[in-house]
Amino acid sequence: xxxxxxxxxxxxPTASDAEIRAAWKTAIADLxxxxxxxRSANQAxxxxxxxxxRAAHDAELAAVVPPEPGPGAxxxxxxxxxxxxxxxxxxxxxxxxxSWLLAVVALLAAGSVALAVWLASDLGTSEDAVxxxxxxxQARAEQAIVPVLSFSHERLEEDRATARSYLTPSYRExxxxxxxxxxxxxxxxETVVTGRVLDSALVRTDDDGTRVDVLVFLxxxxxxxxxxxxxxxxxxxxVTMVERDGDWLVDGxxxxxxx
Numbered sequence: 001x002x003x004x005x006x007x008x009x010x011x012x013p014t015a016s017d018a019e020i021r022a023a024w025k026t027a028i029a030d031l032x033x034x035x036x037x038x039r040s041a042n043q044a045x046x047x048x049x050x051x052x053x054r055a056a057h058d059a060e061l062a063a064v065v066p067p068e069p070g071p072g073a074x075x076x077x078x079x080x081x082x083x084x085x086x087x088x089x090x091x092x093x094x095x096x097x098x099s100w101l102l103a104v105v106a107l108l109a110a111g112s113v114a115l116a117v118w119l120a121s122d123l124g125t126s127e128d129a130v131x132x133x134x135x136x137x138q139a140r141a142e143q144a145i146v147p148v149l150s151f152s153h154e155r156l157e158e159d160r161a162t163a164r165s166y167l168t169p170s171y172r173e174x175x176x177x178x179x180x181x182x183x184x185x186x187x188x189x190e191t192v193v194t195g196r197v198l199d200s201a202l203v204r205t206d207d208d209g210t211r212v213d214v215l216v217f218l219x220x221x222x223x224x225x226x227x228x229x230x231x232x233x234x235x236x237x238x239v240t241m242v243e244r245d246g247d248w249l250v251d252g253x254x255x256x257x258x259x
Contacts, residue, residue: 011023071113147159150220192222200214
């Protein structure tokens with residue numbers, strides 16, 4: 001039988017929401033956000049923490065257990081296999097923020113405080129100093145991510161200059177290569193991309209506390225002349241922040257679509 005979302009998190013089908021959240025937190029604790037297992041765990045939480053989707057999932061699981069055939073009965077055809085774990089479930093109608101996403105953010109935000117305490121003991125610095133630095137990096141990541149991932153075909157060079165002010169010199173080179181492609185195509189399609197931060201959480205830091213990974217959840221609205229209406233997508237972005245001369249700058253982005 002194909003593994004269910006309960007199997008992904010290692011919980012029983014009778015598990016409570018609290019047990020599912022705890023299992024989800026344990027499942028991703030040691031995973032990099034770019035790891036496929038990280039996304040699978042998120043998808044499992046999405047389904048199992050949404051009452052309607054969980055009920056539908058339970059019904060699907062029940063449907064794939066065939067009844068015992070009677071004597072002389074023709075064998076039942078095999079049930080269609082469920083989608084493989086790790087494949088994005090079909091999105092539901094509408095664009096409201098998924099409840100599972102808010103639960104995920106809340107858990108990560110709570111865990112970020114424990115992260116700062118652990119760093120303080122590991123680095124031999126005060127808890128307040130480490131937490132203050134991490135919080136500063138997190139706030140700066142939230143501030144930077146919108147201009148870095150947004151642009152308008154009407155002001156491309158202004159948007160590029162604004163975004164570059166948040167980047168390290170080395171990452172500016174990579175950003176410029178990408179933005180050159182955008183600049184070649186955006187005017188003809190009249191593209192406008194606008195980001196909006198939903199929430200964020202600390203993920204990890206290096207040994208000296210000057211490099212911090214921040215997981216940012218956001219939606220992005222894309223307008224184009226060939227779209228009847230703006231298209232919105234959800235993303236989780238791992239933003240690598242580094243301290244440079246007292247300021248926190250973006251040194252890398254890793255974006256994973258959530259739908």
